[in-house]
Amino acid sequence: MAIFYILLLFMLIAAIIAVETKDLLSSVICVGAIGFGGSLMFLFLYAPDIAITQIVVEVLGLILLIRATISRDLTTITGDREFFGVVVSVAIIAVIFLAGVRVFETLPDFGTPIFTKVPDAPSQTYIEKGLSETGAANIVSSVILDYRGYDTLGEAAVLFTSILGALVILRARSRKLLEEPDE
């Protein structure tokens, strides 16, 4: 259990540095450190599927962010924060914190599955009947592609649509600028 608190402390320190530092590159690296801490946490919670996905996406996003950062001319943040923005952020964080306290009171302890508290939770059914009903040895796979296939379809649709939008915006603009003759 102590490992989780160490990881949590590490992620908190990285998050504070990422917000407070003036150097963009160190900020990006600290965001990466948060992601790797989260990946380790999933691994210690016996969730290797999520850990693999988290670490792979983290590496890819980190590479992209670093490339986008070091190709800029200006890599340090100048100027102070706006007072109004800080007040709004603190208020929203306080509201989320208060709501989170109420939510976490109803959850079971950190690291224990939900069916120890709720006897007829659906996860119990997945664990008992997953192999015989779907034939997949990896229970996560049987949940996301068989029991919860609609969720995965929605996720795929979200990815498809967002990439469509990103490609339309990025490609059309740069192609138009490239095609224009220089005067």
Place this chain on the structure above:
Amino acid sequence: MKGMTVIVKTVSGWVKILIFLFGINIILFGHLTPGGGFAGGVILASSYVLLMLAFGRQFVEKNLPIPLASKLDCAGAFMFALVAILGIVFGGSFFVNFLYQKYLPGKALNLISAGTIPLSNIAIGLKVGASLFLVIFALSVFCKDFRCKDLERDLNKLASGKE
């Protein structure tokens, strides 16, 4: 972006195929071991990111043309929807695992088991890999040709041209 030094090019030339095979392994064994379509697709895309960083954008565009990548993206999405719709045709309801229940039960812990789950994994892996590759390619074009200074200049040019 002309690529990096000879050392980086040589090492990434050796490593790229290992990363690609690891991604395929993660996708194909998604119903047996940790991993699955999404993680494997991201690994496939990251092998192309490695190539793009080491050899430059033109090399990657020659290797995997952009129209082909978008066709792969659409093929993955179509295949996943097709698996879901075939569930209606053969099994009676959307997303039912008809292969496992009726035609190909397979043996647990074998590669050919679990009916439609490996097919869905392959479809999602194809889709995620191709679409992340497309996004990274578009972002690299964006980073290179689309600096803020150029944007301001071109916007000024457009504004003055219209008036």
